Amino acid sequence: MPRCPGSVELPLQLREAICIKASTGCKLSELAADLQCPLRTIQDIVRRGNQRGHNENMPRTGRPRKLNQRAIRHTHIIVEHDRRQSLSNITYSLNLGLSSPVTAPTIRSLLKTQFDMSHRVAAKKPFINAKQRKERLKWARERLGWTMEEWKRVIWMDESSVEVGKESRACKVWRRSGERYDKKCVVPTFRSGRTSLMVWGCISYGKRGPLMQIPSNTRNGVDYVNLIMARPLWNFYAEHLEEMGILLVMEDGAPVHRCKYARKFCSQNSMDTIPHPAQSPDLNPIEHVWKQLKILVNERPSRPKNLQELWVALQEEWLKIDISFINALIESMPSRVCEVYNAKGGPMRY
DSSP states (O other), X not given: OOOOTTOSSOOHHHHHXXXXXXXXXXXXXXXXXXXXXXXXXXXXXXXXXXXXXXXXXXXXXXXXXXXXXXXXXXXXHHHHHOTTOOHHHHHXXXXXXXXXXXXXXXXXXXXXXXXXXXXXXXXXXXXXXXXXXXXXXXXXXXXXXXXXXXXXXXEEEEEEEEETTOOSSOOOOOOOTTOTTOTTSSOOOOTTTTOEEEEEEEEEXXXXXXXXXEOTTOXXXXXXXXXXXXXXXXXXXXXXXXXXXXXXXXXXXXXXXXXXXXXXXXXXXXXXXXXXXXXXXXXXXXXXXXXXXXXXXXXXSSOOOSHHHHHHHHHHHHTTSOHHHHHHHHHTHHHHHHHHXXXXXXXXXX
């Protein structure tokens, strides 16, 4: 039974074997000589085994904590005061009141084990004031009981701005050392980065509506009604109305949607709309469609370099958006309404 090299403590199996041999009458001095360890060690193993009835280690106290309960509470107060603090700042603030300073890894471990807190990228959400929070809560409360059949009767529409040369997500490339600025490994930017294209689109359950370009010189209410509401939206609405019987149009609070000319058009054509609470892109599934559309454009082998190429790319990629993806977004509406209601009108995960 050779002893494990470099081991401070004999393995459990070896301790059990020593006790078994000692119980059969084997001399402890011979065991110590065979294992090349002190006789006192063999005697202690046999004595503890006989007293406890087993050879397993007993629970140990371990190293004393460097932070008492008062310091732990103080740490929690520091973090709750400002969640954006860096770990080094939290450690510095805590050490000001400690006689024995602690390190940043100790604070990181404490926050994780005691409060389940980790340092992560903050989610970006539109700012919601008290009035807007109240409107969101009211909107969600009124639609808590809606079934999927009711959500399927909604046409979701919105406008989006797409910039030339703007990457909508972080871009990663495979490169070797020294290739950081190789033309194959850089993301080009353009002086025309603020040159943008405004587009309008709509979706409904099981259908992808038309995609329209909104010229920069036609952005008032009258132009919007003549270009969008009286043409692509009305055609999509009328076609869908024949199948569903009852339809609702979801539109946000943009000025062109709320103008008298737009209200008059809806009234004359019996087009029912759903009011959309302010600062609530999370309550319109088409926002995710816009994100997916921009991703598809960015993944094209040849990136658009001007507005004409961008418009062609947008039309082609719009037709590639899967209907099942659109349906899944609309099917999430009951969950979205519940989350807004539970958050009392505050931000949610969508």
